[in-house]
Amino acid sequence: MNLEFTAEENAFRDEVREFIKNNYPDNIEGRGVQDELSPEDMTAWHKILGKKGWSVPAWPTEFGGTGWTPTQRYIWSEENARVNAVMPLPFGVAMVGPVIYTFGNDEQKEQHLPGIRDGSVWWCQGYSEPGAGSDLASLKTTAVRDGDDYIINGQKTWTTLAQHADWGFFLCRTDPDAAKPQQGISFILVDMKTPGIEVRPIKLIDGGHEVNEVWLTDVRVPASNLIGQENMGWTYAKFLLAHERSGIAGVARSKRGVEQLKDIAAKELLDGKPLVEDMGFARKISQLEIDLSALEITELRTLAGEQAGKGPGPESSLLKVKGTEIQQRLTELTLEAVGYYGTPDFRSFPEDGSNDFPIGPDYAHHAAPTYFNMRKTSIYGGSNEIQRNIITKMILGL
Amino acid sequence: MDFNFTDEQNMVRDGISRLIREQYDWDTRREVIASETGWRPELWAQLAELGMLAAPFSEEDGGFGGGATETMLIMEEFGKGLAIEPFIPSVVCAGGFLKYGGSAAQKEEYLAGIISGEMIFAFAYAEPRGRYDLADLQTTAKADGGDYVLNGHKAVVIGAPWATHFVVTARTAGDQRDRSGVSVFIVDKNADGVSLRDYGTVDGRRASEVYFENVKVAGDALIGEADNGLPLIEQVVDEATAAVCAEATGAMKVTNEMTLDYSRQRKQFGTPIGSFQVLQHRMADMLMEYEQSVSMSYLATIRLSEDVATRKEAVSSAKVRIGQAARFIGQNAIQTHGGMGMTDELAVGSYFKRLSIIEGEFGSVDHHMRRHIRLNAAA
Incomplete structure (x- = not known):
C-alpha cells in the first residue's frame, strides 16, 4: 500500500507540465471559467490540444485517444488544474463523442469525431426540459418521422452555452405510446443552424449568461442523424451519464482553491491580525482541507480500481456528491473571507476597457458571483439527491 | 500508487478475520465482558500463537517483518467484532516504544515478552x-x-x-x-x-x-x-491513533450493514422502512462517511513513516474525519433502529458505544483539529 507515483508516471508529469508551460495561451493564463471569456478563449486550449493529439485522452486510440492509463489521465487533469486551464468543454469530448464512437455508424463517426477532437465544432446538450429535470424520462419534446426526416417540436432548457453551439444532441420522444417513459426516446444530432431553432438566454443569479432555453418548432433534421436505434435513446443517455467520470470530484481544482482561500485569509484582517489566525476561521479552513484530502484518497482508490480493470461504477456518485459539496463550501468560505468587498457588483461598473477593478482587492471581485454560480454543481449532472438514489439502488441494493 | 495488500498481509487479515468470526459472536462477547475478569486470556494466547502479536515487528525484533499496514488490517477486524483485547496498549504502544526507543536489552526482555503474549502492557x-x-x-x-x-x-x-x-x-x-x-x-x-x-x-x-x-x-x-521523550511519545501515539482509526472503520462497516439489514426487515405503514427515501438517503450518507473514513485510515497508515509534520497532519486529518464519521454513523444507526436501537438486546448498541468512545480516544475531533490548525500555521 503506497501513494507514490512510479518513475514513469513522474516522467509523464514532467512532460505534460512542460507542454502546458510552453503552450498554454498567454492571453487566458490565470483566468478561470468564472471569468468573462470569449468563445475563442474557451476553445483556444482545446484547439492547441487537438493539434497535439491530446484533446480526447480518454477515447480509444483508434478514435484519437492518447492511450493514457487512468493514472496518467489523473496526472493530466491535475497539471491542468494547477494553472487553472480552461479545458475543452465536456459536451463534445466527454459526452456526445463517446456516444458517437460507441453507438454511431461509420458516416456519423467520420462526420463528427474530427470536429470534436480539434475543437472546431461546438456542441450543446439537449436533455432537460421545463417539466423534465431529475425526472428526465418524462421529457416531452417529440420527433416525428416524415419520409427521410424527423420533425422535432418542443422545448429544452438549461442548455449550457447553446448560444455558441454549432451542433446539439437531443433526447426526443419518438414513441409516445411506449409502455414505460424510458422507452420510446431517441438520441438525435441536430445542426443548430436548422430553421425552427430559437436559443433564448437565461440570466442566472450570478448575473451571467451561461445557460439557455432552446425552442424547437417544426425543426426538420435528416433521419440519418439518429444515433443507434430509434427508441433506444435512453440507453445511450445513461451510458453518457456514466462515462468519463474521472475528474468529476474536481480535487485538483479544489486544492488550488484552498490555497487561494488561505492567501486571502492571510491578507484579510480580523482584530488587526490575519484572518487565518482566527481559530474560528482557521477551523473552517482545516475542515475543508481534511474533507478534501479524504476525497482525494477516495478518488485515488477509485482510480486504482479502474487501473485494475474495474469500470467506473456507482462510486462516481460519491465523488460527485462530496466533490461538489467541497467546491461549494470553498466558494462560500471565500465570500466570507473577503468581508464587505464581496458586496459590490462588478457588472455595475462602467466598462472602460481597463482590466483594473476600481475598488477593493482583486480577489474579492468574483467571490459573490462565484459562490452564487457554484450552487449549480449540486443540481446539475444528476442532482446530489439523485446521486443518493443511485447509491441506494446500486450499492445498498434497496 | 497501490492500495493492494501483499500475500503476507492478506494472510494476517484472513487469520484474524477467521478468529474473530469464529470466537467473537456478540452473545459470547457479552458473556465475556460480564465475567469477573472481563476477558479471555486464552484468546490472547491464541492471538500470540497465530503470530498476530508479532505481525507489526521486524524480523530483527522478533516479528514477521510487518509494520503499520499489518496493524491496520488487524484493527479493522478488531473493529468488526468489537474485540476488547489490549492490542493497541500492549502491541502498538508498548511495542512501539520498544521498537523505536528500546535498548537491545529492553527489546530482548520486553519485546519478546509482548510478542509471546506472556507480558501484557x-x-x-x-x-x-x-x-x-x-x-x-x-x-x-x-x-x-x-x-x-x-x-x-x-x-x-x-x-x-x-x-x-x-x-x-x-x-x-x-x-x-x-x-x-x-x-x-x-x-x-x-x-x-x-x-x-x-x-x-x-x-x-x-x-x-x-x-x-x-x-x-x-x-x-x-x-x-x-x-x-516527547517526540517518541508523539510518534507512538500517532501510530496508536492510526490503529484506532482502522478499528473505527471496521466498526462502522458492521454498523452500516446492521442498519441496512434492519431497514429491510422492519416494517411500518405496511412496508419495509428501507423503502423510505429519507432513510435511504441517510444510509447513503452513512456509506459515504464510511468510505471517506477508509480513505483516511489508509492515508494515516501510509504517512506514519514519513517526516514528522507530514505524519502529524495525516494522522490528525484522519482522526478528525473519522471521529466525525463515527458520531454520524453511530447516532444514525441508533435512530434508524428506532426503539430497538435503545435496547440492550441488539448488537448495534454496542457498536454505537464503541464508536462514541473512539471519538475521544487519543484525542478528540477538537484536539486534532487544533493540531491541524497549528501545523497549518507552522507550514
Missing part, C-alpha cells in the same frame, strides 16, 4: 487534569542515584487490570506543560508503591486508575532519552 499516559495533552504531566520521576522514583496518578489506563507491566510517561524536568523534561519508563505492575483501582468501561473493556507512590525503578527502566 498497558500505557499509562493520561492524567486526570491533562486532557489530551501528552506533555501536561503532574506525574514525576525524580532521579535518585542511578534509579528513578515515580509519584503520580494516571487516568483511565485501558487494559491495566489485565496488564503485567506499564509504560508510564512522567516529568523528569521542567514545568507541568513543558515540551521538554518528559521521560518514558517501564514499570512492573507488582512494583512496590503501584496501586490500581479497576473498573469497567462503557464500551465493554476494563481500565484502572493507576497510582504511583514512591515507586522506585532502575535506571534501565527508562526508554529512550531522559527529558526528551
Whole structure:
C-alpha cells in the first residue's frame, strides 16, 4: 500500500507540465471559467490540444485517444488544474463523442469525431426540459418521422452555452405510446443552424449568461442523424451519464482553491491580525482541507480500481456528491473571507476597457458571483439527491 | 500508487478475520465482558500463537517483518467484532516504544515478552487534569542515584487490570506543560508503591486508575532519552491513533450493514422502512462517511513513516474525519433502529458505544483539529 507515483508516471508529469508551460495561451493564463471569456478563449486550449493529439485522452486510440492509463489521465487533469486551464468543454469530448464512437455508424463517426477532437465544432446538450429535470424520462419534446426526416417540436432548457453551439444532441420522444417513459426516446444530432431553432438566454443569479432555453418548432433534421436505434435513446443517455467520470470530484481544482482561500485569509484582517489566525476561521479552513484530502484518497482508490480493470461504477456518485459539496463550501468560505468587498457588483461598473477593478482587492471581485454560480454543481449532472438514489439502488441494493 | 495488500498481509487479515468470526459472536462477547475478569486470556494466547502479536515487528525484533499496514488490517477486524483485547496498549504502544526507543536489552526482555503474549502492557499516559495533552504531566520521576522514583496518578489506563507491566510517561524536568523534561519508563505492575483501582468501561473493556507512590525503578527502566521523550511519545501515539482509526472503520462497516439489514426487515405503514427515501438517503450518507473514513485510515497508515509534520497532519486529518464519521454513523444507526436501537438486546448498541468512545480516544475531533490548525500555521 503506497501513494507514490512510479518513475514513469513522474516522467509523464514532467512532460505534460512542460507542454502546458510552453503552450498554454498567454492571453487566458490565470483566468478561470468564472471569468468573462470569449468563445475563442474557451476553445483556444482545446484547439492547441487537438493539434497535439491530446484533446480526447480518454477515447480509444483508434478514435484519437492518447492511450493514457487512468493514472496518467489523473496526472493530466491535475497539471491542468494547477494553472487553472480552461479545458475543452465536456459536451463534445466527454459526452456526445463517446456516444458517437460507441453507438454511431461509420458516416456519423467520420462526420463528427474530427470536429470534436480539434475543437472546431461546438456542441450543446439537449436533455432537460421545463417539466423534465431529475425526472428526465418524462421529457416531452417529440420527433416525428416524415419520409427521410424527423420533425422535432418542443422545448429544452438549461442548455449550457447553446448560444455558441454549432451542433446539439437531443433526447426526443419518438414513441409516445411506449409502455414505460424510458422507452420510446431517441438520441438525435441536430445542426443548430436548422430553421425552427430559437436559443433564448437565461440570466442566472450570478448575473451571467451561461445557460439557455432552446425552442424547437417544426425543426426538420435528416433521419440519418439518429444515433443507434430509434427508441433506444435512453440507453445511450445513461451510458453518457456514466462515462468519463474521472475528474468529476474536481480535487485538483479544489486544492488550488484552498490555497487561494488561505492567501486571502492571510491578507484579510480580523482584530488587526490575519484572518487565518482566527481559530474560528482557521477551523473552517482545516475542515475543508481534511474533507478534501479524504476525497482525494477516495478518488485515488477509485482510480486504482479502474487501473485494475474495474469500470467506473456507482462510486462516481460519491465523488460527485462530496466533490461538489467541497467546491461549494470553498466558494462560500471565500465570500466570507473577503468581508464587505464581496458586496459590490462588478457588472455595475462602467466598462472602460481597463482590466483594473476600481475598488477593493482583486480577489474579492468574483467571490459573490462565484459562490452564487457554484450552487449549480449540486443540481446539475444528476442532482446530489439523485446521486443518493443511485447509491441506494446500486450499492445498498434497496 | 497501490492500495493492494501483499500475500503476507492478506494472510494476517484472513487469520484474524477467521478468529474473530469464529470466537467473537456478540452473545459470547457479552458473556465475556460480564465475567469477573472481563476477558479471555486464552484468546490472547491464541492471538500470540497465530503470530498476530508479532505481525507489526521486524524480523530483527522478533516479528514477521510487518509494520503499520499489518496493524491496520488487524484493527479493522478488531473493529468488526468489537474485540476488547489490549492490542493497541500492549502491541502498538508498548511495542512501539520498544521498537523505536528500546535498548537491545529492553527489546530482548520486553519485546519478546509482548510478542509471546506472556507480558501484557498497558500505557499509562493520561492524567486526570491533562486532557489530551501528552506533555501536561503532574506525574514525576525524580532521579535518585542511578534509579528513578515515580509519584503520580494516571487516568483511565485501558487494559491495566489485565496488564503485567506499564509504560508510564512522567516529568523528569521542567514545568507541568513543558515540551521538554518528559521521560518514558517501564514499570512492573507488582512494583512496590503501584496501586490500581479497576473498573469497567462503557464500551465493554476494563481500565484502572493507576497510582504511583514512591515507586522506585532502575535506571534501565527508562526508554529512550531522559527529558526528551516527547517526540517518541508523539510518534507512538500517532501510530496508536492510526490503529484506532482502522478499528473505527471496521466498526462502522458492521454498523452500516446492521442498519441496512434492519431497514429491510422492519416494517411500518405496511412496508419495509428501507423503502423510505429519507432513510435511504441517510444510509447513503452513512456509506459515504464510511468510505471517506477508509480513505483516511489508509492515508494515516501510509504517512506514519514519513517526516514528522507530514505524519502529524495525516494522522490528525484522519482522526478528525473519522471521529466525525463515527458520531454520524453511530447516532444514525441508533435512530434508524428506532426503539430497538435503545435496547440492550441488539448488537448495534454496542457498536454505537464503541464508536462514541473512539471519538475521544487519543484525542478528540477538537484536539486534532487544533493540531491541524497549528501545523497549518507552522507550514
